[in-house]
Amino acid sequence: MKLRTMFCCALVCCFALVSTRCTTTSTSTGSASQEIPHLRKQGTTRQLIVDGKPFLALAGELSNNSATSVEYMRPIWPKLVEAKLNSVLAGVSWAQIEPQQGKFDFSVLDGVLRDARSHNLRLVLLWFASWKNGLSSYPPDWVKKDFQRFPRVRTQAGKTLELLSTFSDANRDADAAAFAALMRHVKEVDGQQHTVIMIQVENEVGVLRDSRDHADLANKAFEGPVPKELMDYLLQHKDSLIPEFRDAWKAAGFKTSGTWEEVFGKGRPANFEIPIRVDSPPYKPEDLESFRKMHWPVDEIFMAWNYARYVNKVAESGKKECNIPMYVNAWLQQPNYPWPGVYPSGGPEAQVIDIWQAGAPAIDILAPDLYLQYFAEVCARFNRNGNPLFIPETRGGPEGAAKVLYAFGRHDAIGFSPMGIDRSTTPDNDLIGSYDIITQLAPLIAEHQGKGTMSAVLLAPDDPPQKVRVGNHTLEASYLRPRVVAGAQESQQPLPSSAAIFISTGPDEYYVAGKGVSVTFSPNTPGPEIDGLATVEEGTFVGGGWVPGRRLAGDDTGQGINLDLRNEGIQRVTLYRYR
Numbered sequence: 001m002k003l004r005t006m007f008c009c010a011l012v013c014c015f016a017l018v019s020t021r022c023t024t025t026s027t028s029t030g031s032a033s034q035e036i037p038h039l040r041k042q043g044t045t046r047q048l049i050v051d052g053k054p055f056l057a058l059a060g061e062l063s064n065n066s067a068t069s070v071e072y073m074r075p076i077w078p079k080l081v082e083a084k085l086n087s088v089l090a091g092v093s094w095a096q097i098e099p100q101q102g103k104f105d106f107s108v109l110d111g112v113l114r115d116a117r118s119h120n121l122r123l124v125l126l127w128f129a130s131w132k133n134g135l136s137s138y139p140p141d142w143v144k145k146d147f148q149r150f151p152r153v154r155t156q157a158g159k160t161l162e163l164l165s166t167f168s169d170a171n172r173d174a175d176a177a178a179f180a181a182l183m184r185h186v187k188e189v190d191g192q193q194h195t196v197i198m199i200q201v202e203n204e205v206g207v208l209r210d211s212r213d214h215a216d217l218a219n220k221a222f223e224g225p226v227p228k229e230l231m232d233y234l235l236q237h238k239d240s241l242i243p244e245f246r247d248a249w250k251a252a253g254f255k256t257s258g259t260w261e262e263v264f265g266k267g268r269p270a271n272f273e274i275p276i277r278v279d280s281p282p283y284k285p286e287d288l289e290s291f292r293k294m295h296w297p298v299d300e301i302f303m304a305w306n307y308a309r310y311v312n313k314v315a316e317s318g319k320k321e322c323n324i325p326m327y328v329n330a331w332l333q334q335p336n337y338p339w340p341g342v343y344p345s346g347g348p349e350a351q352v353i354d355i356w357q358a359g360a361p362a363i364d365i366l367a368p369d370l371y372l373q374y375f376a377e378v379c380a381r382f383n384r385n386g387n388p389l390f391i392p393e394t395r396g397g398p399e400g401a402a403k404v405l406y407a408f409g410r411h412d413a414i415g416f417s418p419m420g421i422d423r424s425t426t427p428d429n430d431l432i433g434s435y436d437i438i439t440q441l442a443p444l445i446a447e448h449q450g451k452g453t454m455s456a457v458l459l460a461p462d463d464p465p466q467k468v469r470v471g472n473h474t475l476e477a478s479y480l481r482p483r484v485v486a487g488a489q490e491s492q493q494p495l496p497s498s499a500a501i502f503i504s505t506g507p508d509e510y511y512v513a514g515k516g517v518s519v520t521f522s523p524n525t526p527g528p529e530i531d532g533l534a535t536v537e538e539g540t541f542v543g544g545g546w547v548p549g550r551r552l553a554g555d556d557t558g559q560g561i562n563l564d565l566r567n568e569g570i571q572r573v574t575l576y577r578y579r
């Protein structure tokens, strides 16, 4: 008897220990804790820390205006819980919280906070204020109507856009004051519970319809010198600048002072009309080429600096009140029509990460709204120069289910969030499956992020096998097509991408999770040159503890040659070596 009681106590202690390592569940919303959400460095990456533990945001973004009505949201919350989310991206409208200048109404926000808490969901608030998708539909009426006091952007052709100018202190200060009021309120009503874990400042900023602002204020700045502050930063970081940007500066002679055009080259020729684009794959090879470089870089760099400075002032004002992590999201450059102005020029694109890091130090993350098919490439382009990967907008479904594994496993992502989650009428079972796998693996993922002991692959049906070095072995992953069941009608749907995460938990031990992938191993350290599969078991993690299911061999390991992750799941494998 005594021995069994002792064993149970030991077991309880170890579960308690594991669950303090990381959280993807937000069961602790409502329980007071000291540490406010923040980013913490681990190895080569930074993790989001919530209530003292790394937090992997398994999120979804609501449609733009869903959170402007507590009633509208009531039937939606249970759906979000069913979708295995632990956090929700919800818009906060400047116009709704400050209908009259200096008069704030947070009643709707308080309702959203209350209901998120009661569903154990964390919130990422999206500050829809000066800018939204390269235009300005969220400023309050007292701003919109007073276009003298709150000036707009003008195109080279002289057309005024419904877009607040970055060159107006009045625009900036009005936005910053409202944002400070919002963050002061968040601190007051959520300072202990930390339901709000992160803030997005504005939404997809930049100039649409032209590659830069041509209003008088803007032209005056454009004809002036590049700020010394920016030049000092670029000189200081010259060897680690993003290559696309560095090439643009180099092409103009690496000048260290002068006007914007003297330093970064000529802007868009007046006779080049910016098309209002319709983005349409498939892309031609030359499209991809132009997608990976800058066009009339000076216009985009000039706007990026001015948006960064403005957004930084807004973020700083908010952080003084409540210092939680803040990010900006980018409407991505597209392969065809790759010109600034087709996508919002000056937004936080991969090619201007340096400008945003120089101009907006109060912004912690530059985040891609990743709808493009070049998922792996865009993740790699944004996860540079110490910029952590957070994906506030993307798609769910089978593709999302694969891509979320890749984002967390390969790029130490902080979070993943399909857009418009309240629009779906049926549960997204593919994504739910992947969110469940990540929830199970969360303590391990959090432990291995930034340490080079974890990786992942993302494979399209016709992709060649991919090799990744993780720990002491090299893993070769191939796309595994679903088995064709005799007599079953072949699906007309194109096969989705596949993905798998690999975590090296010992010299010859791995946890491998995902779907539609087969994996072989080879050693990359001295010794017998052939890897063999010793123990292979499928299983689950419960409360952070591994619970093995079937022990696999024979048909389920290619007769001992490879791991077979045809169906979604987690496998633990130990290897031996022979020659």
Ligand code: DGJ
Binding pocket: 064, 133, 203, 204, 369, 393, 419
């Ligand atoms: C990207 C924006 O960030 C979202 O708010 C939304 O407008 C989508 N585009 C389109 O639904």
